[in-house]
Amino acid sequence: MARDLEWRKKELSLDEVIAKYPDVPPIWVLKVDVQRRGVVYTKAAKDKIDPEIHQVNQGTIAGFRTTQDYAPESLILRDGSYLITNFDFDNTNPQRDPYVVDVVDDKIVITDQGKVLEEVSYWEKPDFYNKKASNGEPMSKYATARPQRIDISMCHWCHFWDTPGEGCKYCPMAPNFKKRGGTEERYDVKYIAETVKEAFKQKGRFSSIMLTGGSILSGKEILDDELDGYIELLQAIGENFKADRIPSQLISSAFNERQLEKLYNETKLLTYTTDIEVLNKERFEWICAGKANHIGYEEWKRRLYAAVDVFGRGNVSSGVVLGVELAKPGGFTDEEDAYNHVIEQAEEIISHGITLAANVWRTSPGAIFQNQDTPSLEYFIKTYRQFDILSHKYDCNPYTDDYRRCGAHPGMDLLRV
Amino acid sequence: MADIISKELKDIIADPNTLKVLATVDKNGVPHVVFKGSFHVNEEGNLVFYEVLESAQSNKNLVHSIWFDKKVAINILSADKQSFEIVGKPLKSITAGREFEKTYIALRESKGDIDLAAIWIIEPEQIKNETFSVRVSEDEEKYPILKHLDRLFVQ
Numbered sequence A: 001m002a003r004d005l006e007w008r009k010k011e012l013s014l015d016e017v018i019a020k021y022p023d024v025p026p027i028w029v030l031k032v033d034v035q036r037r038g039v040v041y042t043k044a045a046k047d048k049i050d051p052e053i054h055q056v057n058q059g060t061i062a063g064f065r066t067t068q069d070y071a072p073e074s075l076i077l078r079d080g081s082y083l084i085t086n087f088d089f090d091n092t093n094p095q096r097d098p099y100v101v102d103v104v105d106d107k108i109v110i111t112d113q114g115k116v117l118e119e120v121s122y123w124e125k126p127d128f129y130n131k132k133a134s135n136g137e138p139m140s141k142y143a144t145a146r147p148q149r150i151d152i153s154m155c156h157w158c159h160f161w162d163t164p165g166e167g168c169k170y171c172p173m174a175p176n177f178k179k180r181g182g183t184e185e186r187y188d189v190k191y192i193a194e195t196v197k198e199a200f201k202q203k204g205r206f207s208s209i210m211l212t213g214g215s216i217l218s219g220k221e222i223l224d225d226e227l228d229g230y231i232e233l234l235q236a237i238g239e240n241f242k243a244d245r246i247p248s249q250l251i252s253s254a255f256n257e258r259q260l261e262k263l264y265n266e267t268k269l270l271t272y273t274t275d276i277e278v279l280n281k282e283r284f285e286w287i288c289a290g291k292a293n294h295i296g297y298e299e300w301k302r303r304l305y306a307a308v309d310v311f312g313r314g315n316v317s318s319g320v321v322l323g324v325e326l327a328k329p330g331g332f333t334d335e336e337d338a339y340n341h342v343i344e345q346a347e348e349i350i351s352h353g354i355t356l357a358a359n360v361w362r363t364s365p366g367a368i369f370q371n372q373d374t375p376s377l378e379y380f381i382k383t384y385r386q387f388d389i390l391s392h393k394y395d396c397n398p399y400t401d402d403y404r405r406c407g408a409h410p411g412m413d414l415l416r417v
Numbered sequence B: 001m002a003d004i005i006s007k008e009l010k011d012i013i014a015d016p017n018t019l020k021v022l023a024t025v026d027k028n029g030v031p032h033v034v035f036k037g038s039f040h041v042n043e044e045g046n047l048v049f050y051e052v053l054e055s056a057q058s059n060k061n062l063v064h065s066i067w068f069d070k071k072v073a074i075n076i077l078s079a080d081k082q083s084f085e086i087v088g089k090p091l092k093s094i095t096a097g098r099e100f101e102k103t104y105i106a107l108r109e110s111k112g113d114i115d116l117a118a119i120w121i122i123e124p125e126q127i128k129n130e131t132f133s134v135r136v137s138e139d140e141e142k143y144p145i146l147k148h149l150d151r152l153f154v155q
């Protein structure tokens, strides 16, 4: 049960938002709201899981799901897009009631207050999940899968958390690593390479490879060790391919020009992402204090623009945790005010040919912001809609962050038409 | 929706010599027409085709149709010039999973080095026989007023 039982009376409902914005697809508005409110599964829905076929509660590479029990990894909608639900939310006392995945007429459906809203299916398990690396460990330890993408985490700890107050306040990755008693920050490249090689044997399964991980600040120059780690991994992966570039994405800290050139020249990486996360300088400095202290907001943007010169227009994107700019007490206090500031910054970044891959902010257990309230559904819809208008205006679409290779950024779906 | 495609029409659709055209509109209402040779009817009586190019206009337009509950049209022209128009709605786009992979492998075995973006499933709602001779006799019978007089004039 939601902690504010009256929450439905205080914001526009799903149907009201759909009616107010008729130019965006209703199924997509639902998708955004499911990400915002979370889902729970009935027993009937769980009984539909076939562990031989479906991917079950693996948790994302960032350890965003630690509290769910036996549940499908995530969902697929009728339009072929992926609905990522593998994240934690406070399911004993959530801010708003989560949607319920149930079975009606033998179909798996998303429901709210007993009303059937959409049919869905469950993600299927890749073949490599049944295999072991040469050290006897399951290969699923070294890579995880989305329906069309293989994900690798280079570093399971984020070194911004080495200094108190510097970890991003919405992020549960480092706290969860500690909570589960994690000690192995990085896995041996040998086993990751074995896993990747095995995964690519499955024809038609993977159309992209994504590497990411926590920030590593050390090195001769800041981030040099992180850069070297990714280059080593990308080179090991690249050995499997004849092509000069492979459909791939690195989501890393913001490298400078020298580091970007090295990354591009020494690997087969096709696209580069570095997440600015918060589209406002003051809120960025409060929420992502580590990023602000070590790189800075303006410098982060400048490095993004420099990445376009290295990787090419259309091959650079930046992640955003949309909505976190309204966190308390340092955030905007008014959604309209936040919208205006965010759109102004978004246009500056998108005008450089950089797509903003924005996640729906949800309050993850373990994160500093775990007890915050997230914005209204209308705020997300209105902002995503404007991001889409700007993306069309400046002609950017990095396919790596889209509805099927990634699926975590609902705004990207609108670029499908 | 019941299986409304007759056995005879299913056979025509399955014939590789049959031409199959898909008509869709984009978000601005601009029409797009394209041949889709892979159209066939599945066990549930729905039309299925394979979209090999993710950037294809038909793929974008079908996404728009499934999002906003819009119809699309398919025209079938058999080798012996029988023509049928099927109007329907996209039900589902399959972009991953065992069925997707099976189709991807089969397509590559038969067509060479191509990719697969999506398997589209379209539910037929209406079928109309558009064969020229059939349409002419329908018209003659239903609209006796719609013809030039010289055709009836006795010399």
Ligand code: SF4
Residues within 6 Å of the ligand: A158, A159, A160, A167, A168, A171, A172, A173, A174, A213, A214, A215, A288
């Ligand atoms: S940089 Fe911020 S968002 Fe990324 S892993 Fe570290 S704390 Fe989390």
